[in-house]
């Protein structure tokens with residue numbers, strides 16, 4: 123396999139600044155608080171539709187998005203809250219969307235799985251498994267045709283990488299050297315199915331070999347490892363070399379959706395992964411780097427406050443008016459989309 127580290131490693135192994143490592147921590151804590159609150163309000167029956175949390179997977183979002191410019195694009199999945207927050211989505215507007223309020227990203231009509239903000243490069247979460255992958259390839263093709271320097275990162279799960287559309291998209295992106303990164307968030311499961319029961323290879327990144335592109339598997343619970351791998355892949359794409367695959371090994375600490383008792387998993391394995399909690403471990407890392415615990419606590423408090431304010435904003439916001447039920451659903455400037 124062409125190893126991305128050998129082929130393109132241009133970043134110097136460096137000590138990261140205090141500001142940068144605290145930013146990784148802050149992003150992970152913000153995502154965790156956001157989703158823990160979601161679980162509470164879902165249990166109270168105040169959120170509608172399915173909620174899929176990424177609790178335990180925050181390092182992938184924090185690391186990957188830190189490697190991107192604001193002008194770069196991402197596509198993400200039904201489990202995308204963390205990725206959206208890390209790319210810069212406003213937690214108030216997101217929360218309002220999840221509560222079905224008019225002030226939400228989609229006017230309260232999209233919910234958890236349909237948040238998009240093109241101005242931030244967020245081309246959308248997506249409830250259809252694998253559907254963000256060809257959208258990302260298309261976005262990367264557009265950048266190539268326009269001659270701009272943006273890179274698009276498709277973020278998706280291990281099960282999505284078994285969809286035909288993954289192979290079609292990676293093949294075409296490789297053949298046309300598109301500025302794309304295919305980021306597999308490997309949390310081991312597609313609903314209740316363990317990836318090893320449906321896949322013959324030990325890693326998913328090894329599939330890069332089939333398309334003669336770089337592929338790498340990294341510790342997805344370490345934001346710095348994710349950042350370094352994605353940064354390399356993004357620079358590689360930005361320089362016109364084409365796509366790569368980055369596989370981040372992680373684990374979702376809750377069921378597939380809220381309410382799933384996750385009986386298909388062994389208690390032992392879940393307990394093992396709990397010891398690898400990305401936030402707890404990164405906190406230890408920060409302390410080992412001499413960061414004062416008071417600074418860490420003040421980030422915790424700040425993030426708690428931000429999410430409390432997001433909840434308040436969502437609760438205080440109005441519901442969409444029933445007269446708007448069909449607005450924003452069909453494109454008004456395209457005649458073919460107008461209902462007759």
Ligand SMILES: Cc1ncc(C[n+]2csc(CCOP(=O)(O)OP(=O)(O)O)c2C)c(N)n1
Pocket residue numbers: 199200201249250251252278279280281282283309311312313378
């Ligand atoms: C095309 C399609 N097939 C099946 C489903 C039902 N479904 C929703 S999530 C999911 C599993 C996705 O697993 P993975 O891609 O690994 O992402 P994860 O949920 O682990 O983040 C399935 C099968 C769907 N939404 N879309």
